[in-house]
Amino acid sequence: MPRRGAVHRRRARGLILAALVPVLIAGCTAGPSTRPPVVEDDGAASPARQPATPGAPATPQPAPLPGLSEARDSLNWSDCTGETRQRLGPPALPGALRFSCARLTTSLDAPDLPQRGITRIAVLKVGEGPVPLAVVNDVDGEPGTLYAARLAAELPDELLDTFTLVGMDRRGTGQSDPARCIPDDVRRALLGSDPAGDITSVLDAARMAGQQCAISLEDEQGAFDSWRAAGDLDQLREQLGVPHLNALAHGEGSRVLAAYAVRYPARVGRAVLDGVPDPSADPVTVLDGVAGGAEATLKAFGEDCARRECPLGTDATSAVTALTERLRRSPLTTGDGLRLGPALALRAVLEGLARRDRWPELAEAIAAAGNGRGEPLAEFVTPLLTGDRLDPARLDGGLATRCNDTRARLPADRLGRASAELGGKHPVFGALLAQRLAWCSPWPSHSEPEPPPGAPGAPPILVLSTAADPVTPEQGTIRAAERMPSAVRVAWEGAGHGALSSSCVREKVTGFLVEGKVPRDGMLCPA
Template structure:
C-alpha cells in the first residue's frame, strides 16, 4: 500500500505551491555578507520555528576524537582517475575500514571491507554518500571538493564512502559481461523474454558467486557501515551529505540512529513510493525534461538529435565499441548516464553527434563503467542490481512486466522503454521478508532535503514526497535542471549556512533556476 503523506506537510506544500509564482517573480532576498541569496517562503512561521516537524534541536558540530583509520596519500591516483576534475591544492588521503558483513540468518557474522577517501584537511568529518550506480563515493567526494566553497572545506574534510558492493569496498563481480549488455541493450517493450532470460542468468550467477554475501548487500546494512565509520572517525554524531539515492541511505541512518545523527543534507532523495512503475514513469519524465533543458542550454534540439540517432541504429547495421553493439537502448542508457552529470552535457551532445556520424566510441564511454569490468574497477551494474533488488520486495510476473514496459514506452517515448529495463532486473532475485527500511523518525534533528525540479535520476516531485514522510525534513527546492542541486549558488549558500553556522533554512525555501 502506498505510504500517505502527513496532513500537516500536505497543507504546507499546498501553501508553497500557491506562493511559488509570486516568489519567483519577487526574486531573491539579500543574503548575509557575500553569500548567495536565498528565496524565502514568506508563509507564516509555524510553531516549530520553520524547521519542519522535528522537535529536536540541531546538534553542535562537536570536535572529533582521534581517528583510528590508517590514512595514506592517494592524491595522484585520485586525480588520474578523475581526469583532472579534482583540485590540485586539496589534500587527498585514502584508507580501508573493516566492517561486519551481517548476512541474513547469520547476524553479526563475516567481515566486509569499506574503502574511504578524505578530501581536504578541515577538522570535522563530513561523510559523503553517492548513488549506488553513480561514481564511487570516494571519487565523488574528491570531485565535490573541487566545487564547494573554501570556507566549508576549512571547517570540514569530506569523507567519501564506496558503499558495500561498489568501488573499492569489496565490489560485486558476478554478472557475466554478455548478460550485462543484454540487460542494458534490450527493449522490454518490444519483447520481454530476452532481458528476462538475462536477468535469470544474472541472478543465478550472483547466487553462486556471492553465496551468503548476496543478501547482505543492501542499504540497511550500509547504515551499519556508516555507524562503524562514525566511530572510527572519532565522532559522537554522523555529519553527512547524500547525493541522489545515497540520500536515502542517510535518511535510513537518521531513522535507525537518531541520537547519533548530526547535520545532514540530502541532495535529491528518490521517490519512496511502493509503486515501482509509477516511480520509473517519474524518472522517464524527469529524464526527458532534462534532455530538453540540456538542449536549451546548449542551443540545440538535443531530443531530436537523440531520436535521429536511435532511429538510425534501429535500421542500419549496428555500430560497435569495445566489442559491444550500440543498440538503440544502449545508446539511450548512455544518454541517461550523461544527463546525470550537468558538467558533461556539452560532451554528451558531441558524443551523440559523433555516433550519428558513425563513431560510437565517445557515447559508449558514458555507459562503459556500467558494463565493463577490469582489474581496477568492477562493472557498476552488478552492485546496483544486488543493492536495489535486496532493497525492494516488488516482483512482477512476466505478463505484468511486458504490459507495464509497453505502457512506460507509450507514455514516455524517449526513455520509457529504457527505464522499464529496471523492472526486469529483480524479477528472478530472491525476495526477503520485511520492508525496505524506514526513512522517518520524529527523534531525528532537522535534516535539509534538497529537491531539483528537473532531475533525470531523482525527480523533484519524488523528493518532495520523500520529504513529506520525514518529520524532521526541512525542504529546499531548486528550480533548475540536472541531477542534484549543489551547482546552484543559492542552494550551496543555504547548505553552507546550515552545516557551518547551524542556521536551519525555512522549510519551503525556494531557489530560482
C-alpha cells in the same frame, strides 16, 4: 572462481566480531562544539518548528541541530593521491588537492547470518577541515570516494575550511569488497536489449544475472542494501571519533542517509540529502516519475544546447530519437568491440544528462554518433558495463543493492503491460526504464520486516530537490520529505541530477552545515 575477498569473508564468518566491530556507545567522547547554536535562516521558522494547532494531534518535534565536533580519528590513513587521480581520469582536478585512503572493517550482517561475517569498506578523505563530513553517492553511479574527490573541487572554501570530506564506497561497490558476479555478456544483454522489443529477453538476462550472483556471492547476496550501508556509516562515525554523523548524500545515496536517521536518530548531525528516491511501494509509479524526470531533463538539455548553438541544433529530443532509430537499423561498433545499439545509446544519454557539467560533451557525443563515430557516446555508459582492478563494473553492486532495497516483484504479464504503459507515456525513455522492473524479478526478496518510515526525533534534515532530475525526480523527493518529520526542503528550479551545481543552493547548504542556519522550508532557488 570465488573472489579472494569473498573467500576471506567466508573464512571469517565463524569468528566472534566483538574484537572487530566495537560496541557502539551512545555517550562516546568528542571535542566541544566549534559552531554557534542553531538559528533560522531568513528569520522564518520551518513548519516543523511551528506550534501545533489547539486540539490537533501532537507532531514530534525535531531535536536541536547538534554542534560540530572535531575528529578523533582511529583509521589508518595512507596517501592515495596518485591512484585516485588515475581512477578519476580527465578532466584533472586542481593539483593542490591531496587524498588519503583507508579501509573500515564492519559486520557483513547477511540476513541468514545476523551480525556475523565481515566486509571491508573503502573510504577516502580530502580537505583540511577539523570536522568530518561523510559523503555517499548513488549505488550505480561514481563510487563515493571518487564523488567526494570531485566534490572537493566544487564546494565553497568556507565549507572546506570547516569540514574534511570523507567519501565512502557503498558495500559491494567501488573498492568496498565489490560484487563481481554478472558475466560480461549478461551485462550487455541487460543493458543493451532494445526497448522496442519484447521484455522477455531482458527477463532471461535477469535470470542469468540472478543465478550467477547467487552462486558467486552466496551469503553475501542479501547483505547489499541501504539499511546495512547505514550501519557502515555508523561504524565510520565511531572510527572518526565524533558523537554525531555529519553527512551529505547525493541522489539514490540519500536512501542510506535516510535509513541512518531511522536507525540512529540520536546520532544524526547535520545531514543534507541532495535528491531522494521516491519511497512509493509501487515500482511502476516510481519509474513513471523517473522517466518523466528524464524527459524533462532532456528538454532542459535541449534548451541549453540551443542557447550554446551546439551541434544538435534547436531540438535535442528529435536528435536523440533520430539517433535511436538509426542505431536500431544499423548499430555502431566501437574500437574496443562494443556494439552500440539503441538501448546503450539511450543509457549513455541518461548518464550524460545526470552530469550537467558534461552537457557540452554529451552534445558533441550524440552528434558524433549520428555521424557514425560511437566511441564518445559509449564512454558515458562504459563504467556500467566494464571494469578493471581499480574500479569494477558498476552494474553488479548497483543491481544487487537496488533489488535488495526493492520488495515488489512483478509477474511476466504485468512487466509487458508496464513497459507498454511507460513507453506510451514517455516515448524517449519510458520503455527503457521499464526494463528495470524485469531486472529484479528473479532476485530473492527480503523477508525481513519493512523499516519504519520517517525519522522521528532526528534534528532538522536538509532535503534538496531539482525541478528536472533524471535520477531522483522532484515529486519523488517531495514524497520522501513528507515522510520525514524534520525535513526542510530547498527546491532548485534547474535541471540535472542534484542541486549542488546551483550557487543559491550551495549558499544554503554551506550556511546549514557550517553555521547551523536552517533554511525556510520550501524556499526556491532560481535556475
